Amino acid sequence: MKQCHVLIYNFTQWLCQTVASICHLIFFCCSGNKVHSASETRTVEVGFIDPNDKKKHNKIKTSKYSLLLFIPKNLSEQFRRIVNFYFLVVTLISFFIDSPVSPFTSVLPLSFVVLVTAVKQGFEDFLRHKEDKKVNNQIVEIVHKGVIKQVANSSIAPGTLVRVKRGKEVPADLVLLCSADPKGKCFVTTANLDGETNLKTLRVPPPIVGYTHDIIPQGMQIDIPNPIADLYTFYGRLNIPGQDTIILSPENLMLRGSRVKNTEWAIGCAVYTGKLNL
Template sequence: MEPTASSSFAKSVSSIHMRSALQSRYVIINNKNVYFIRRSASNKIRTAKYTLITFLPIFLFEQFRKWSNVFFLLIALLQQIPNLSPTGRYTTIIPLTFIMTVSAVKEIIEDVKRQRDDRDVNNQQVNVIKRGTWTTQKWRNIKVGDIVRVRCDEAFPADLVLLSSSDPDSVCYIETSNLDGESNLKIRQCPYSTKHLTDPKDLVELGGTVHAEPPSSLIYDFNGVLMQPDKFNEPLGPYQLLLRGTKLRNTAWIYGVVVYTGHETKLFLNFTKVPYKQSSVDKITNVLMIIMFILFILICILCTICNYIYHEALKTHWYLQLEEYNAVSF
C-alpha cells in the first residue's frame, strides 16, 4: 500500500520532534556539568584574533590579500636572481619588510588588548553553590547546572533561568542596553514553584532538572520546562531567562540556574565574524596593481620578441663579425 500524504506529513513531524529531542538539553540543577546528550561549552570566552601558533599564517594571509603586497613580493623575489634586474637586490624587499613589520606590530598590540579584556571578563567573580556550599568562583569556572547569586548592578555571568529574587512580587528588572541597545528596564518573573526559595540553605538542597531547547541566537525566544520531584512540571519562557550581557537593576539580588555558558550563550551566538574590509583607496590600488602587472608582462614579452628579431637580423651582417662577442640583452 502506498503511503498517503497525511502519513508522510506525520512522519515528517515525528522526525522533526525526534531531532529536536535529540538536540535538547537536560540541565541537572545543583550538579556538575551534566546533561543527557553532550557536554556544554566552557564559560571561558575568547575574542582574541590570534594565538602564538596561528598569528603568522593568519597575518600573512590577510596581508597578501592585498594585490599591492603580492606585486611587490614578486618583484622582490625576481630581484634576487643574479643578472636579471638592473636594480639592487634589496631595493624592494627592505621597504616591503618594513611595512609588513609595522602592520604586524599594530596587529599584535590590538590583539594583546583583546586578550587583556578577555582575561578581565573571565576573572570576574560570582557566588556559586559548589559541593553543597556557597563559594566565590570566577566566571570562567561556572558550569551548566550551577546556581548563582547575582546582586544589583552586576552583570549576569551566563544565560540563567531565574529561580527567585529579593522583590516581594517575585520579579526582577534587567538592563539590556548592551544586548539590544534599549535603555528601558525589562521585567522578569520567577517561576511559581521556586519563587519562595529566598534562603540560600533552601537553594543548596534544590534538585530537579531544566529541560531546555538547544542554544539559539534568538534573544527574545526561549522554551523550557522546570521539572522537580513531587511537583508539577512548570513551563519556562523568555520572561524567566536572564541573558549574559545584561545587568540586574532595581533588585537587591536574584538566584538563577545556569543553562547556557560561554560561546553557547545568546550573546555570543549573535556575534558574527568581522568581514574583511577594504577602503576605497585599497580597492583602487588593487586594480592599478593588476593593470601594472599585466603591462609589465606585455612589455617583457614585447622586449623578448624584439630582442630575438634584432639578433636574428644581425646574423646576416657577416662583416660586423659579431660572433666574436657575446651579445648582452637588456
C-alpha cells in the same frame, strides 16, 4: 615590464578567488548540519556541581593569536589580501629577472607595511588577552548545597546556581529561579547587548516564586535547546519533582552581559556558558 605586471596581477586575482571559493566550499560542507543540531535539546541538572570536573566551562576567549603561532598566522592573514600578495609575487619575481630597478625597492616598502600591521594587530590582541583574563578571573557568587560561595567566573558550569547582586553583570546565561522581589520579578538592562537602556522585567516561574537559595527544590531539571544566535528567542522546560512541567520563555532568561537593576539580588541556573552563550 608593464605587461609582466598586468599578467602577475591577473594571475594573483584568479589565484585568490580560487582559494576563497575552495575555503567557502569547505566551510559550507563542515557547517551544513548546524540547523539540525540547533533543534536538539539537552538536560541541565539544577544545582549539580561535579567536584572532579576541572574544565573551565565559562572561559571566554576573544583573542586571535597565541605567542607561538602569532608570526605564521599573522603573515598568513596579511598575504591573503590581494594587494600584499601581489607585491610579494612581484618582489619574488624581481629577483629572477633583469630589471633596471633594484628588488630591494619593493622589499623595503612591503616589509615596512607588514611589520607595522603586525605590531598594531599584536598590540590589539595583547589587550584582548588582558581583558579575557580579567573577565575569566572575575569573582562571582554561586550557591552550592544552600551555601553561598565565591569562585572564578570561568569555573561556572551548566547547572551551577549563580547569585547576581544589584548593579552586577550577569556572568552566564541563567534561568531565573529566585529573586529578592516578593513577586518574583527581576529588572535588568541589556545595553551591552542590544543598546537598549530601558529596564526589562524578568520573572521567576510561578510555582517557585518566593523561594530563597537555601530552600530551592532538589532534583529540578531544565530541558533546553542548543543555543541559537537570537537574543530574543528562547524556550525550555523546567521539571520540578512532583509538579507539572513549566514552559520557559525569554522572560525567564538572564542573558550574559545584562546587568541587574532595582533588585537586591537574583539567583539563576546556568544553562549556556562560555562559547555557548546566546
